Amino acid sequence: MKACFFKLHGWLKVKKSIIKQLEPLFYPKSVAVIGASNNPAKWGFSIFNDLLVKGFKGDLYPVNKNEEKISGITCYKSVKDVPKPVDLAVIVVPAKIVPPIMKECVEKGVKTAVIISAGFREAGREGQKLEEEVVRIARQGGIRFVGPNCFGIINPFSNLSTTGLMSLYITPYVPKGSIAVITQSGNLGTFMLKLAFERGFGISKFVSSGNEADLHFEDHLEYMAEDPDTKVIVGYVEELREGRRFFEMAKEITEKKPIVILKAGRTKTGHKAAKAHTGALAGSDGVYDACFKQAGVIRVEEIQDLFDVAVTLVSQPLPRGNRVGIVTGGGGFGVVAADMCEELGLEIPPLTQETLQRLNQRLPPRWSHSNPVDLVGTMEYSYVCIGTLLKDENVDSVLAISSVGSPSKIFDQYPPAIRNQLAEFAEMMVEWESTRGVTGLIERIRKYQKPVILAAPPTSREESEAIREFEKNGIVVHPTPERAISLLTYITKYAEDRKKKSGAQNHNSFSRYSP
């Protein structure tokens, strides 16, 4: 591992120019899709139509030696026949003809490429040779490329998506946002894109880096660090090719932008699977772990955490400490949450006399009179209670469980007279929860500069205007208290790390991530 971690590469990098070199990759004036197809079962179909339909603003050229037109657009036999300059070539042809295709790209003067095709390093010795040949040709011609064996790139700021079929399922447009995704697994990337779309969160850039024959994770990281649209960088990693470079860069970047990483291949079995996947030499997990810790990288354990942590960092203030105020619609969730908080090192502090008095005024006498605050079914006060806890000086963050959600529109089962009564009631609650509630809560988060983490059972998700409203504002509503607490633990530990780093006098500098 160590040998690999610090190994020198066969070519010299012109490091300082990476930002410039990747400009035509993320902001191309023209794109050629080599292997574009009229057959909907082919990636070449989906990728070309993705670009077409998503409204890419530059020139778009299908290249396929067997077709006259692709989706009604004039098709070229070779990239060399394209009448104008090509900034980006998306290559989606069988692995064995990628070298001659790359040669044509060099001859054409193409600046950057994305090689979607698989069958290289990950497929054994033959593939390894093929990959080396492609790198050699590209380097000679000065072409920087992503892949091979990848899922493509997305830049919502230039209406660019080379990700093909899967992304069609997701969304006509991946929304613009401030999270950059760099992933060594296309599928994991898709998973994150789906989450983003489902919840209405945006991304700034997306790169599925594949085998990283030319451009490495570290190159993309360097680019995202400078990208003005990116506030948080999220990564799925099986292997870091340039461990030393990563470490040096990450140390600096995390001072300004958080990096959230899921490092897989941490066990022997996982390591073996990673080798089969991208040919990665996953290496000793201990070395990675130490590297991430020292560099201030947030290492998460579950796929879902990657996006949840990133979204929360983008949209909420960091907690100033580990003391959590808990509000629940019912006591059982409070007990489960209390257990997990203690196990993960979060404290559930006593509330101040002032807070207790305020809550006494609001809640019926049977409320829990302590933290966790059990609303004992009086849901209409939940947002007010969250606000009261935010104000409490003993509390650094608030966890609200099952206290969002509003009556749904499924009252149709009732006789008309009852339905009307219910409708009135429901309207009142919806109004309270979605309009005043959400807005009021976001105002309070801003005012007190403390995060609020929400958990609500899954069915509420589809029903509740309030949940959609929260997620539009970057506040994730987690399906279970356990997931919410896991997230809260990550951001609390991150905040504590930064506090240690920057010294006590400066510990509120994190508020730059507030909404």
Add this chain to the structure above:
Amino acid sequence: MKACFFKLHGWLKVKKSIIKQLEPLFYPKSVAVIGASNNPAKWGFSIFNDLLVKGFKGDLYPVNKNEEKISGITCYKSVKDVPKPVDLAVIVVPAKIVPPIMKECVEKGVKTAVIISAGFREAGREGQKLEEEVVRIARQGGIRFVGPNCFGIINPFSNLSTTGLMSLYITPYVPKGSIAVITQSGNLGTFMLKLAFERGFGISKFVSSGNEADLHFEDHLEYMAEDPDTKVIVGYVEELREGRRFFEMAKEITEKKPIVILKAGRTKTGHKAAKAHTGALAGSDGVYDACFKQAGVIRVEEIQDLFDVAVTLVSQPLPRGNRVGIVTGGGGFGVVAADMCEELGLEIPPLTQETLQRLNQRLPPRWSHSNPVDLVGTMEYSYVCIGTLLKDENVDSVLAISSVGSPSKIFDQYPPAIRNQLAEFAEMMVEWESTRGVTGLIERIRKYQKPVILAAPPTSREESEAIREFEKNGIVVHPTPERAISLLTYITKYAEDRKKKSGAQNHNSFSRYSP
């Protein structure tokens, strides 16, 4: 804790008759709702209308001294005024008037009761006294009751629901099924009901046991053990009042019906929260843990696991060992899954030569050639591959990640010509996946008597006919591989425990839980 765990109660139980005693609770011929209301903001409104709308077949009587009619039905000033016998009284009045109301129930000859009202043991000394008084009155009159401070009961087999407003959000009818839920938290119960409805799984009985002033968790357990509609019993526990009785019963029950339990209040903080919630003395977690282990109870750690484990036990065969075959739509998920499997004690065995050859015939040359099987984007073969792995003698269970789901209907963004092509393609895949795919897979699960655990990213859920079809058949589709592996670990460990218990010669007796 020990003192509490084995403590003797102030009254003698007529144990043998519990089944008979609870008959009028779950199958009442008549129900009176004491505290029924015309005000939609009151539980008395929702509970009464729940019974009305859900089509309870017996006689239904609203009781409220201030109303002439409730939802158009003649209302009685007192339960004593009801002209016919009352099997079940649902009591939803302020705590302090519950004792005189219970006295009236005794005078009326009511057989059983559910006390929804809170403000008893959980609310301090005064409440404790009130609770003791209610118990005294009920015992003298021979009334067994659920609660107080609870969310009510549901029996879909008698169209009975006393759970009020929340259940209105969930479903007009909780579907009939074979999972019994006993919960010491109403909110956690609701969470499970919502999951059940969302995914189309049924329940056999539901009890929110509240403070358990009279009927204990153990009483409900004894009833569910004998209930012919119940195949698996799920419980949320903060405190077991009769530890010894629980242990003796559970040992016997788990021979026939699995018991899945989430025991909260395992930490000091959780313990404190439990005391505030239901007045529970949560006790030493070590004692509980040992008790569960010895009794063969499946103890889960997260809320979501409760239902997932139960559903899987009801609908799938148990694995014969810990060797997992993994199929993924892309390699990254395989790496993450391999890591987690190793960490949780599941093995990822090499595949037999026969299996490798079969897969070679189906998959393009670039497939992973090992376990995890990476389909490298060729999703159309996923069900066939799952079948091939099931057949492999090295494999005890199959985990399929991101290999369900079918193209959605969101092709509207495309120009008409492309849309038509896509529609044809989509139709083909939908047909493959939902009809042939799901049916074929379920047939194979039955044939090979091995479980298949599925994980697919969240967005697919709404889109995919296939996922709905799976869940209709009791096969949970998990949102992440981590959740799927957590579930698989629980059922694998349970299967291993039972194998040890029943001896090697008999290890396939678990197949009674197959669909």
